[in-house]
Amino acid sequence: MPLIELQSHSTHSDGQLAPRDVVAEAAKAGVTTLALSDHDSVAGVPGAEAAGREHGVEIVPAVEMSCVHEYAEDLHICGYWVDLAKIEPACERAQDERRARAAEIVENLRGFGFDLTLDDAIREAGGADSIGRPHIAKAAGATGDLGPFFEEYLVPGAKAFVPRRWPDAAQAIALIREAGGVAVIAHPYWDISAPGEVDDLIRSLRADGVETFYPTHTEEQTRHLLDLCAELDLVPTASSDFHGPTHKTFAKFGAYDTYGLGEPQVPQRP
Ligand code: AMP
Numbered sequence: 424m425p426l427i428e429l430q431s432h433s434t435h436s437d438g439q440l441a442p443r444d445v446v447a448e449a450a451k452a453g454v455t456t457l458a459l460s461d462h463d464s465v466a467g468v469p470g471a472e473a474a475g476r477e478h479g480v481e482i483v484p485a486v487e488m489s490c491v492h493e494y495a496e497d498l499h500i501c502g503y504w505v506d507l508a509k510i511e512p513a514c515e516r517a518q519d520e521r522r523a524r525a526a527e528i529v530e531n532l533r534g535f536g537f538d539l540t541l542d543d544a545i546r547e548a549g550g551a552d553s554i555g556r557p558h559i560a561k562a563a564g565a566t567g568d569l570g571p572f573f574e575e576y577l578v579p580g581a582k583a584f585v586p587r588r589w590p591d592a593a594q595a596i597a598l599i600r601e602a603g604g605v606a607v608i609a610h611p612y613w614d615i616s617a618p619g620e621v622d623d624l625i626r627s628l629r630a631d632g633v634e635t636f637y638p639t640h641t642e643e644q645t646r647h648l649l650d651l652c653a654e655l656d657l658v659p660t661a662s663s664d665f666h667g668p669t670h671k672t673f674a675k676f677g678a679y680d681t682y683g684l685g686e687p688q689v690p691q692r693p
């Protein structure tokens with residue numbers, strides 16, 4: 424039985440395991456095709472490919488680019504089959520943007536009395552290439568469920584929030600295609616809840632696919648995305664968005680439901 428998992432994260436971004444251990448976990452769970460899709464980083468892909476050969480898991484080289492869109496301040500676009508050297512400059516720029524944004528958020532938090540520095544947040548990110556708001560929250564002292572800290576300080580409109588400025592969604596898709604890749608809109612109903620906005624997003628962006636099957640997508644949402652894929656000739660992909668064995672939300676493979684509506688597909692190499 425094929426088990427397709429086209430998103431997962433390692434310690435190169437906000438995952439808990441090294442790339443080879445992500446692949447080992449996937450193999451144990453019966454995954455047949457896996458993408459390691461770290462946020463704005465492809466540094467883990469070669470290690471994942473080596474482990475894939477060892478475990479007999481097909482690895483699709485991938486990156487998950489964070490971007491901005493009018494409907495979502497943090498929209499994710501996955502790039503599959505990207506040439507690693509060609510996408511690297513975009514990853515480096517995104518990582519630089521993340522550091523600059525982190526510095527501004529840290530300054531804002533200091534203004535609210537938190538005793539932290541950018542170095543604390545960078546230390547919290549450990550070996551990760553991509554620093555993100557979860558690292559900053561932990562450096563500020565938040566523990567366990569980061570939700571309440573996010574709600575008060577780090578979401579749009581909250582006290583210390585600073586928006587991402589680059590790239591926007593169309594730029595992210597263009598960067599992926601320029602690097603020889605295929606662009607797939609990740610988990611649309613995770614970032615956006617209004618069906619009309621999801622519909623408009625998918626119709627207007629003209630990506631190559633949509634992550635249709637996803638643990639938090641309801642049957643109705645999955646059907647909507649599948650119908651759009653059929654109408655617009657987009658590839659319906661799937662993932663459980665594995666972040667590690669003790670992650671609060673995304674801790675296992677095979678966690679998405681197809682509701683018997685269809686089967687996920689792997690985008691063809693261009
Ligand atoms: P960033 O890459 O800095 O934009 O941070 C995005 C990450 O922050 C997401 O991948 C989530 O892990 C986390 N995040 C976003 N919103 C929330 C929230 N409301 N509660 C907890 N974590 C969140």
Ligand code: MN
Binds near residue numbers: 499610
């Ligand atoms: Mn994502």
